[in-house]
Amino acid sequence: MPELRIGYVLSEYPKVSHTFIRREIEALEGAGIPVERFAIRGSNEDLPDPADQAEAGRTRQVLASGLPAMLAAMLSVLVQAPRRAWRAFALATRMGWRGDRPIPVHWIYLLEAALIAKWVRESAVTHLHAHFGSNPAEVAMLAAELSGIGFSFTAHGTVETDNALAIKLPEKVRRAAFVVAVSQYGRAQMMRWIPFDDWRKIHVIHCGIGADFLEHEHTDAPDVDQFVSVGRLSSEKGHLVLIEALALLIEQGQSCRLVLVGDGPLRSAVEQRSRELGIERFVTITGWQSSEAIREWLMGSRALILPSFAEGLPVVIMESLALGRPVIATWVAGVPELVREGCTGWLVPPGNALPLAKAMGTCLRASSVQLAMFAKAGKNAVREAHDAKIEAEKLAQLLVSRNEVLIAEPAALRPTSQ
Structure with missing residues (x-):
C-alpha cells in the first residue's frame, strides 16, 4: 500500500x-x-x-x-x-x-x-x-x-x-x-x-490543545479583578457588548479591569466606545500575542470572557479551562458543550450587557472553594474531549x-x- x-x-x-x-x-x-x-x-x-x-x-x-x-x-x-x-x-x-x-x-x-x-x-x-x-x-x-x-x-x-x-x-x-x-x-x-x-x-x-496547556502546573485562580477576552476584534465576537457590561459594573462601584488580547477591524470602535463611556483606563488592548503570552494573560486573570454572537467552539475556552480558569460565555453554538453553567463557568444570553455584567460580578464574588471546583471540572472536561x-x-x-x-x-x- x-x-x-x-x-x-x-x-x-x-x-x-x-x-x-x-x-x-x-x-x-x-x-x-x-x-x-x-x-x-x-x-x-x-x-x-x-x-x-x-x-x-x-x-x-x-x-x-x-x-x-x-x-x-x-x-x-x-x-x-x-x-x-x-x-x-x-x-x-x-x-x-x-x-x-x-x-x-x-x-x-x-x-x-x-x-x-x-x-x-x-x-x-x-x-x-x-x-x-x-x-x-x-x-x-x-x-x-x-x-x-x-x-x-x-x-x-x-x-x-x-x-x-x-x-x-x-x-x-x-x-x-x-x-x-x-x-x-x-x-x-x-x-x-x-x-x-x-x-x-x-x-x-x-x-x-497540547501539552503546553494540558500539563501546565496548576495554580489557583488569582484574587484579582481582571478579566481577559481573547480573539479577533470583529463584529460577531460581541466586544462592544462586553464594553457596555464593564461600564455597568464600574457604574455600580465594582473595581474591574478588562484585557482584550487580539486585534481586528472593530478595534477603533471598541476604543471609541470605551472613551464615550469613560472607562478607557480600565480597558487594555494588547494586539496579537504568542501562545505563551496568552497563557500568561489567562493565568493572571479571574476568568476568560467570550461574549460572542456566533461561534463554533473556540479553542481559547479549552485553553482557559485547562489552566484552571473559569469561562463566562454566551450560550451559542457548541459553547455549552464545554462551558457548563455552575460547573465550568457561567452562560449568558448573547447581545445583552446586563446579564453579562451580572455574571462578571458573580465571578468576582465567587469563593476560592467554588473556583477550585470549577477548575477541577474544567480540566477534566478538556482532558476528556480536547x-x-x-x-x-x-x-x-x-x-x-x-x-x-x-x-x-x-x-x-x-x-x-x-
Missing part, C-alpha cells in the same frame, strides 16, 4: 487565530503521517509565536507563486488529462452558478487548485484535507478532481451553515470522503442542509481507513488518470 501522505489545504496559514490547525498537523506528524501544507495565501498579520514562524517556512503559498505558475499548472493538466481538466472546469462553473461569488471567481479557484494538484503529484500526496467548508474546501475538491485523489474537510460552524446553499455545502459533502465537525452542534447544523444518506459522512472530532493528540488520532484513523478503501477498490472503480 502506498504511504499515506496528507496535503492540508488552507485559506490563510499560518495565522495567529489558527493555532489549533498547527497543533493538529503536529499531532498527525507525531503519529507518523507526513503532512504537506498548501495555503492560498500567507497571513497578513504579525506572527509573534515562533512555532507559527516556523510553520510559515514549511508552507507553500499559491498566490505567492504567481499567476504564470497557476496557468502553467492548468495547461499541464489540460495536456496530460484533458477530460479530468474539463470535468473540473465544469464543476467550478456549477459551484459559481447562483453561488456566493461570481463564476469567474470560481475559475480562479480552479487555477489555484491546478497548482496544488501539481504539488500533490510532486509530493506523492494521497489525500487532501481542508479546514473550513468555504473556499478552502472547494479548492481542495477541485484539486482532488484534477489529481485523482480523495479529499475531506473540517467544518467549523457559521462559515459553513450561515450560507450553506450559496457555498454549495451539500455538493462538497457529497463528493468528500468524509467531513469533520468540531462540535455536536456543528454536526447537527450541517445535517440540516444535506441528504440523509450523507449524514454518515460527518464525524465529530474536536479541536484540541487533547490534540487524541483528537488527531481519530482523524488519522479516518484518513488511514480512506487510504485502505481506495487501495482495495477494484481497478475499474478507481479514479482514472483522466
Whole structure:
C-alpha cells in the first residue's frame, strides 16, 4: 500500500487565530503521517509565536507563486488529462452558478487548485484535507478532481451553515470522503442542509490543545479583578457588548479591569466606545500575542470572557479551562458543550450587557472553594474531549481507513488518470 501522505489545504496559514490547525498537523506528524501544507495565501498579520514562524517556512503559498505558475499548472493538466481538466472546469462553473461569488471567481479557484494538484503529484500526496467548508474546501475538491485523489474537510460552524446553499455545502459533502465537525452542534447544523444518506459522512472530532496547556502546573485562580477576552476584534465576537457590561459594573462601584488580547477591524470602535463611556483606563488592548503570552494573560486573570454572537467552539475556552480558569460565555453554538453553567463557568444570553455584567460580578464574588471546583471540572472536561493528540488520532484513523478503501477498490472503480 502506498504511504499515506496528507496535503492540508488552507485559506490563510499560518495565522495567529489558527493555532489549533498547527497543533493538529503536529499531532498527525507525531503519529507518523507526513503532512504537506498548501495555503492560498500567507497571513497578513504579525506572527509573534515562533512555532507559527516556523510553520510559515514549511508552507507553500499559491498566490505567492504567481499567476504564470497557476496557468502553467492548468495547461499541464489540460495536456496530460484533458477530460479530468474539463470535468473540473465544469464543476467550478456549477459551484459559481447562483453561488456566493461570481463564476469567474470560481475559475480562479480552479487555477489555484491546478497548482496544488501539481504539488500533490510532486509530493506523492494521497489525500487532501481542508479546514473550513468555504473556499478552502472547494479548492481542495477541485484539486482532488484534477489529481485523482480523495479529499475531506473540517467544518467549523457559521462559515459553513450561515450560507450553506450559496457555498454549495451539500455538493462538497457529497463528493468528500468524509467531513469533520468540531462540535455536536456543528454536526447537527450541517445535517440540516444535506441528504440523509450523507449524514454518515460527518464525524465529530474536536479541536484540541497540547501539552503546553494540558500539563501546565496548576495554580489557583488569582484574587484579582481582571478579566481577559481573547480573539479577533470583529463584529460577531460581541466586544462592544462586553464594553457596555464593564461600564455597568464600574457604574455600580465594582473595581474591574478588562484585557482584550487580539486585534481586528472593530478595534477603533471598541476604543471609541470605551472613551464615550469613560472607562478607557480600565480597558487594555494588547494586539496579537504568542501562545505563551496568552497563557500568561489567562493565568493572571479571574476568568476568560467570550461574549460572542456566533461561534463554533473556540479553542481559547479549552485553553482557559485547562489552566484552571473559569469561562463566562454566551450560550451559542457548541459553547455549552464545554462551558457548563455552575460547573465550568457561567452562560449568558448573547447581545445583552446586563446579564453579562451580572455574571462578571458573580465571578468576582465567587469563593476560592467554588473556583477550585470549577477548575477541577474544567480540566477534566478538556482532558476528556480536547487533547490534540487524541483528537488527531481519530482523524488519522479516518484518513488511514480512506487510504485502505481506495487501495482495495477494484481497478475499474478507481479514479482514472483522466
